[in-house]
Structures are given as C-alpha cells and as structure tokens.
Amino acid sequence: MDRIKQEKYDLVIVGSGASGSIVAAKAAAAGKKVLILEAGPKRGLDDLTSSQIWARRQKWNGAPVEEAGSLQIAHAFNAGYGTGGSAIHHYAVWPRLHENDFNVKSTYGKSLDWPIEYKDLQPFYDQVQSEVGISGDAKAEKWRPAGADYPMPPMPIFTQGNIIAKGFEKMGMSTSPIPLAINSQPYNDRQSCLYDGWCDAGCPIGALANPLVTYLPKAFSDGAEIRNHATVSRVLEDSGKRKVSGVEYYDAEGIAHTVLAEQVVLAAFVVQNARILLNSISARHANGLANNNDMVGRYLTTHPSNYVFALFEEETQPFIGATGGQIMCQDGYADKRAIKEAFGSYQWLAGLAVKPNDLLGFANTRPDIFGDALAPFLKRAAKHFGSMVCVGEDISDPENRITLSDSKDKFGVPIAKAVHNLSAESKAMLENAVEEGKAVLTAAGATETWSAAPFGMHHVGGTVMGTKAENSVTDGFGRCHELDNLYVVGPGVFPTTGAVNPTFTIHALALRTVEEMLKAAA
C-alpha cells in the first residue's frame, strides 16, 4: 500500500459527528485550515429515508469490535458511520449533567472525579443551547442545575405522555417535559417538528439538531473540508518532542495517506478513539500514544438502562411525538446511595414514540408472542402501548476497558476489543428502577406491564480526563497529558457517566476544548 499524499493543515479532526462537527465549525470560523477525516460515507438529509429498515444503513460499518462482559456496549447498534456520525440519528434528549456528577469519587469513594466542575461547563452549555436550540421547561425541571432558560417552549405532551405523567403523580413523583434539541417552533432557519417519530431514521426536515443542520454547514461555509471513506489508523508522533505531526489514514482503495497538522483532534467516538491511540505505536510509545501509564482504553462505561412497557385500556397514540420521549423524571438523581446495596443516579424518560419493527420496535418487546396471537397483540399495542426507559449511572471501573485484539481489519490494523461488566450495585439500581417503573405504569392505569433485559445505552469513557497522566489520558480541556497538540473530544473523555444522555455535554465540552486549542495555537 503506497503513501501517495502528504498535505498540511492547521487542524485535522478525526470523525464528523457530534464532537468533531462543533470543533470544525469553531476552528474554521477562527480562520483555521481544517480537514475532517471521516471513515464512513458522505451523507445528506435526503439520505434519511423514513423506514426502520433503511435506518440501519447509518449504523457502524467499519471494523467489527469484539465484545465481552455481562453488560456489553453493543457497539454496532450504538455507533454511527458517515457524515454526522451517530449523532445523525440520535434522539436529541439533551439534559445537563448535575453538579453531583463531577465529584463522585470524593463524595462516595467510588468511580472517578472530574478535573472540572459543573460551573466550568455551565457557560458552554448555555452557549451551545442558544446556538443549537433546545425546547424545554426549565422551571418544571426542579432538578436542573443553574443555567439559562431554554430558547424554545417545551415540546407538546401528547396522550401517552399525559397518561404516564398521571402515574408518576399518583406515586408522588415529579415530571417535566424532556429537554429536546428539537424545534418546538422554527429556530435558526430550521423548521419545527411534525411529531411523527422518525427520529431514529434521522430527521430530514432539520427539526432535530443533528450535525448536518447544526455545525457542519457552518464549518463548510467557513472553508473546512471533509474527506469521506478516510479511516484513520494512527496518530503520528513528532519524534523527540511532546507533539504529534499528523495522522495516517486509509482511503476506500486501501491506500495509506499521511496528513500533517499543527493540531490533531480525535473525535471518532469512544471505542475508535482508544483504538487509534493504542495502535499509534512508536519507539518512544511502545504501548501507543498518550499511554505511558496504561490509561488508554480504561474506564469504559455505558448507561445501564432498562425499558418498562405497558398496555392501557384507553388509546395512547404511541406513534405520535419524538422517539426520545415526552416526559422526564429525575427524582432518583440527587442521592446516588438512596437505595440500599445499590449505587447510581437514574432518570426516567417516558412516552417514547414507537414504530412496530426494529430492535426497539413494539413487536420486539414481546418476542414470546408469535403465530395467530401476534397480529392481535400488535394491533392492540399499535394504539394502546406505553413505554419508559430508565437511564442509569455506571460505575467507572478500570477493568472495563478497550484493548487491541489479535484480529485485524481489512487495512491490517488490529480491531478493538471492548469488555464491560455490570457491577452488582448498578444491577441493584436497575432492578429497583424496573419495579418503580412498573408501579408508575400501573398507577397510570396500565392493564399489564412488562420489562426487557438491561442493556447498555451510549458509550462513555476509555480516554478519560483527569488531573494527571497517572490517573487519566487527557487534562480537563481534553488535551493529552503527554502530547501538547493532541486533543480528544466526545464522551470518551467523561470520567463518569452521570445518568443523563451525553450529547449536550459532548457539545459543551468540545466547545471548551476548541476554545482552548485556539488559544494554544495563538
């Protein structure tokens, strides 16, 4: 395989998803010559076909990941591929982390502390919220940490949401509309939501904040370039210095190229960021870059999660609304030790818009039903179904980790291996939540309730930030402790998961990182 190109940019960004797109937009706006290398194909809004079968095109199609452990991270389901990354078809549930998520180790003696606090991130949350647009009701979110009010009113609560909200109320629990990065009214030249539940297939009308309508257009209009089918295999060390010189990538034909850059940002999501670093071996870095202390790949986490489902006598119209849901409850957030022998905050997202098919479709919630019984169940569920999902906090454990496998991909690069086990305390937290969820649905009038097996929602960790190279991969800005011009963005840098969906925090942190990078470059 020949190395046919050697080009030079101010900044090379690996990955065009949630984190890479905001870095690209801000750096390009500051006049930097920016190149995004994206492993997957080019995608535009007109690729977002409304079909749960078609939606599978957007999932991870790169090198497979070997998985092990009692709660696997389901890489192929949770990772995206192509322009916009996983964020192209994410559900836009955008709550903030809470203050108590930043000091879990010092408060509870387990997991990790962040090297920054909520107040360091708050201005960045506020800025992203105003640039992207979030619909929500800050007052109704009685658990919400300090921050500017949402720029748009909340999304409407439809029948399913109203029915389930009554169940929470009867149980003495609070709910609010979910903060969604979806337009409840036209915002920033983007139209409002039509409440048809196609978010998982990708929202082609631009109502949902995916990178194709938020930061990528800005990046491109300010001159950033993107190269698709460009799979980065290694970051190249600038020998003898605490610096990197660029990256190596393979094009669709398997030809290797080198791109030189003043600064490099890894934005290839949790598993691939770690894989690239581990594969970046040199004489001085026999274990890979930024890995002198064997920290790369460690503290792989996910949100241990569980669905609960119900059928109601009355019609719930479960096909209406956004896929992410309608109402939220974070009563289980403040005290991570509230339940005996369990650990971790959790939140409920309820009133999810559902389709009949695919992994999360309502047909698959009862795989035991088949034959003549199937059609009557599906017809009933199509109109009377209700669902909610508990998003739980993981415990950051160094033994849950990403390493390199002995198997190689088509370019000869070792594939990643991801091991994730669920702790007994997290399991207890989920079991308690499932009972609570069923009780809520019963209180709401459900005629029957059931649950699914626990699963891992979102990928987090693997390149965590911290105070020093001995306990982490990057500093509080996402800069690798051991290399002055190599940065990591995305949920991989989170030391802990909290119990909220990560993409708002990904944006806020990446914005903080790029501002620091621009200062460092100046």
Next chain:
Amino acid sequence: MTKISRRNFLQTSGITISCLVAGKVVALSPAQAYARELPYKTLNLTEVATIEALAEAIVPGATEAGISHYIDSQLSVEPEDTLLMVKYLVPPPFNGFYQASLASADSMRGDKEWGELDKEQMTAMVGKIATDAVTDWQGPPASFFYFIFRSDAVDVVYGTELGSKELGIPYRAHIMPSTNW
C-alpha cells in the same frame, strides 16, 4: 443546508431486487420478487422452504410479503450494505448465521415435507426453537436465531407503509422508501 419542507416529496432508491424482464433490468420489491418466483442468489431451495415455513408460523403473512427474497437479497450484498437487523448483534459475515440455523431448523422436520406439518406441529416446533429446547441444534443459540428471524419477518410484514395500515396507524413518512416495504 438542504431544506425539505414537504413530506414524501423525495423518492430515494429503495431496497430492490434487480432482474431482467423482457430484456430490461427492473427493480422489484421482495413481495413482487416472491410473486414472480425470481431465482435466489445465495439461498438454496431447502433453505428457502425452511424460511417460508418457519416465518409463516411465526409471523403469518411473511411468505407472501417476500421474507425469503428479503433475506436472500440482503445476504447477497456486502455485509456492510446489508439491512438485516442481525448487523447490530453479530459480527459479519452473516450468511453462516442464517445457514447454520436454517440447517438445524430443517433437520427438525425429519422425513416430512414442511407442507405436511400441521399448524399445531409448527407451533410446537417454533416454541422449542424460541426456548432453546431443541436437542442437537447447531450454530448460534436457537432462541437468538428465533429473535432475529422473527424480527426479519416483522420487518417485511409490519415495517412498511402497508404494515402500518394493517395495524391501523399512520406511516407519516418524511421520505418514503421507494419500494413498498
């Protein structure tokens, strides 16, 4: 930014099976391919018979909706282009997953043809597969195969505009897939 303000106004190229009809290449949906008895690219006829018998017992209507052509067409493309749900759950290639499971299921019918088994016998057989109660099952766990295969059959029968209609709910596509499912 590309703006799409009206529903259904973009037609993308759909999941189709290409074939020669009167000297012209035409694209057919799996249901149309089934109706026209198009040849299979990857599956053999024993596998097709097993797919149709099992799928019909699990999701009635799956045979006519084109389950065998759906699976055949999606196993005939590069693994990264397949639209089968299996891609979330097992590493590629996917042919072995289906072929080993189908061979195990096929051996459950003994000397009988699929058509000779009555509804009760088929239901009992599916029940065994779903609960890992098959002795000598080779390949991926039977219940795991059942889960994925049932989902494939649900895809072709209910994952379409027609399927939504059958369930009495609106499909409300932004961008309609150009084949019917």
